[in-house]
Amino acid sequence: xxxxxxxxxxxxxxxxxxxxxxxxxxxxxxxxxxxxxxxxxxxxxxxxxxxxxxxxxxxxxxxxxxxxxxxxxxxxxxxxxxxxxxxxxxxxxxxxxxxxxxxxxxxxxxxxxxxxxxxxxxxxxxxxxxxxxxxxxxxxxxxxxxxxxxxxxxxxxxxxxxxxxxxxxxxxxxxxxxxxxxxxxxxxxxxxxxxxxxxxxxxxxxx
Amino acid sequence: xxxxxxxxxxxxxxxxxxxxxxxxxxxxxxxxxxxxxxxxxxxxxxxxxxxxxxxxxxxxxxxxxxxxxxxxxxxxxxxxxxxxxxxxxxxxxxxxxxxxxxxxxxxxxxxxxxxxxxxxxxxxxxxxxxxxxxxxxxxxxxxxxxxxxxxxxxxxxxxxxxxxxxxxxxxxxxxxxxxxxxxxxxxxxxxxxxxxxxxxxxxxxxxxxxxxxxxxxxxxxxxxxxxxxxxxxxxxxxxxxxxxxxxxxxxxxxxxxxxxxxxxxxxxxxxxxxxxxxxxxxxxxxxxxxxxxxx
Numbered sequence: 001x002x003x004x005x006x007x008x009x010x011x012x013x014x015x016x017x018x019x020x021x022x023x024x025x026x027x028x029x030x031x032x033x034x035x036x037x038x039x040x041x042x043x044x045x046x047x048x049x050x051x052x053x054x055x056x057x058x059x060x061x062x063x064x065x066x067x068x069x070x071x072x073x074x075x076x077x078x079x080x081x082x083x084x085x086x087x088x089x090x091x092x093x094x095x096x097x098x099x100x101x102x103x104x105x106x107x108x109x110x111x112x113x114x115x116x117x118x119x120x121x122x123x124x125x126x127x128x129x130x131x132x133x134x135x136x137x138x139x140x141x142x143x144x145x146x147x148x149x150x151x152x153x154x155x156x157x158x159x160x161x162x163x164x165x166x167x168x169x170x171x172x173x174x175x176x177x178x179x180x181x182x183x184x185x186x187x188x189x190x191x192x193x194x195x196x197x198x199x200x201x202x203x204x205x206x207x
Numbered sequence: 208x209x210x211x212x213x214x215x216x217x218x219x220x221x222x223x224x225x226x227x228x229x230x231x232x233x234x235x236x237x238x239x240x241x242x243x244x245x246x247x248x249x250x251x252x253x254x255x256x257x258x259x260x261x262x263x264x265x266x267x268x269x270x271x272x273x274x275x276x277x278x279x280x281x282x283x284x285x286x287x288x289x290x291x292x293x294x295x296x297x298x299x300x301x302x303x304x305x306x307x308x309x310x311x312x313x314x315x316x317x318x319x320x321x322x323x324x325x326x327x328x329x330x331x332x333x334x335x336x337x338x339x340x341x342x343x344x345x346x347x348x349x350x351x352x353x354x355x356x357x358x359x360x361x362x363x364x365x366x367x368x369x370x371x372x373x374x375x376x377x378x379x380x381x382x383x384x385x386x387x388x389x390x391x392x393x394x395x396x397x398x399x400x401x402x403x404x405x406x407x408x409x410x411x412x413x414x415x416x417x418x419x420x421x422x423x424x425x426x427x428x429x430x431x432x433x434x435x436x437x438x439x440x441x442x443x444x445x446x447x448x449x450x451x452x453x454x455x456x457x458x459x460x461x462x463x464x465x466x467x468x469x470x471x472x473x474x475x476x477x478x479x480x481x482x483x484x485x486x487x488x489x490x491x492x493x494x495x496x497x498x499x500x501x502x
Binding site: 021036060061062063064065066080081082083084085086088089109110111129131132133134135136137139140154155170172180181183184185187188189191192194195196198199200201202203204 | 273389
């Protein structure tokens with residue numbers, strides 16, 4: 001298990017070096033996306049002026065406050081609390097993010113499914129697990145909100161954060177077919193019969 | 208007699224939303240210590256450590272524990288000596304709604320609430336039927352008690368109801384809970400409080416599951432059979448190895464809580480609603496002595 005300190009954007013080779021259970025700390029631009037952002041981009045054909053090639057995206061919609069535009073807050077938004085949402089709702093957008101936008105890293109919580117895992121393998125991508133529900137800590141890793149696009153979708157705008165020492169994050173899905181979620185799920189389902197036996201239930205097949 | 212002052216209720220509703228988002232109740236903090244002490248998996252120990260650190264960072268930086276401001280729920284209990292007449296009920300609800308909106312605008316907080324069809328966000332944390340406001344009466348308390356729960360969507364999106372039949376018995380209830388925990392995996396932000404409703408009608412059963420999921424740790428079902436069931440289930444779900452964040456480990460749930468209602472001779476309903484590890488809640492008592500805050 002290796003640790004990588006990466007500055008975005010990264011290359012395909014850097015992405016493919018990542019293996020499950022490695023840890024990563026990110027520096028540089030990080031893009032915030034969510035359900036509405038990706039519905040707009042991939043279902044409704046909205047274009048973004050941001051170049052996401054080689055970059056990392058995080059499943060988020062932040063708490064922000066409106067402030068005067070300044071060098072520190074060029075968008076007129078200052079961060080209040082920035083955390084991470086459940087990734088699985090956005091499963092079908094992983095492939096277009098990689099294929100059409102050139103995204104290399106998806107950061108989220110709770111994991112993605114088999115279609116995303118296939119896209120990571122074919123195109124070269126990885127999923128980094130952050131600890132969900134720890135947004136106060138996560139916010140301390142964010143230096144600024146550098147830019148925002150598609151802001152009519154606020155809070156589900158396309159955000160460009162600048163991060164430093166963002167992590168450590170755990171590589172939970174890699175480009176070699178590895179997924180911690182698949183292995184943990186298989187192990188847990190393997191323990192189903194024992195858990196039911198402890199409850200005095202004769203295990204029947206799962207619904 | 209205590210006359211309800213809408214201005215006081217409005218301020219309390221505002222304050223409660225912000226407090227709930229920032230300070231985790233002591234029973235949940237203790238629950239983390241218990242889980243961390245007995246966790247055997249290295250990854251899980253690491254994840255639990257990050258969660259515990261976040262609780263301290265939120266308090267030190269006066270920030271929100273989690274970015275999800277949730278669906279705001281206010282549970283109001285009207286106790287002894289409260290004068291409630293005329294339009295007071297409607298005024299009470301309006302004051303809570305106003306307080307919720309003010310918390311969102313004035314802190315500010317992310318409004319997580321949208322119209323269900325247009326998806327339009329009014330940026331007030333309010334909408335049709337939201338905040339959820341439930342009013343109950345209890346003679347054992349003095350004055351007015353308001354509990355606020357910002358219910359996170361990661362856990363709420365994993366909610367289930369099964370209208371089992373009597374022939375399937377209690378085994379159907381136990382099997383359903385185990386299968387729900389397996390299906391939820393890491394999506395509910397485990398370790399969770401698994402709330403189980405048993406009995407009632409379909410809607411009451413689901414409501415009981417929510418009450419169970421948001422009950423303080425260390426409390427038990429008032430019914431002896433229900434309490435026995437929650438003990439058994441608490442042990443069993445933590446045999447599965449889903450672990451914190453679904454990344455494997457012992458700490459899948461803080462506890463399984465069960466709430467019961469009588470049901471029909473033909474029915475055997477069971478519902479599951481989960482509370483994520485950021486098991487946030489805050490409460491306030493409004494009495495003739497003033498306002499006091501707690502959990």
